[in-house]
Amino acid sequence: MGEDCIFCGIVAGDLPSYDLYEDDEVLAFLDVNPAAEGHALVVPKEHHERVTDFDAETTAAVFTVARRVAAAMDAALDPDGFNLFQTNGGGRRPGGVPRARPRDPPRRGRPDRLRVPAG
Ligand SMILES: [Zn+2]
16 A cells, blocks of 8 residues: 555545445546546556556456446446546645546536646
8 A cells, every 4th residue: 555545545445435346456436526527536456656567467457447437437427428548646736646547537518627638
């Protein structure tokens, strides 16, 4: 477990979460500060700061669940589309969490709060 890692706290059950899916390797839950309705996070239960730290099994497990969560969100919310992206590390942003986590927020129309820079 990473020190001061919110997601490790959620995985351990020490912090509350609205869980969408769980198996031995992966937990998916709704973001506490969603960018859009249905904004979900999919994390490996083992702490990793960057997706480049994942082994092939973890990569497959996390992104398989991310695809399943996206399909469920698509069916439940019928959004115009959805963004599936992955963030790494905590960076310098206050409150940044040093953990790798795919995100899965549905979109409705434009604009939404998500911006993914080109390149
Ligand atoms: Zn962690």
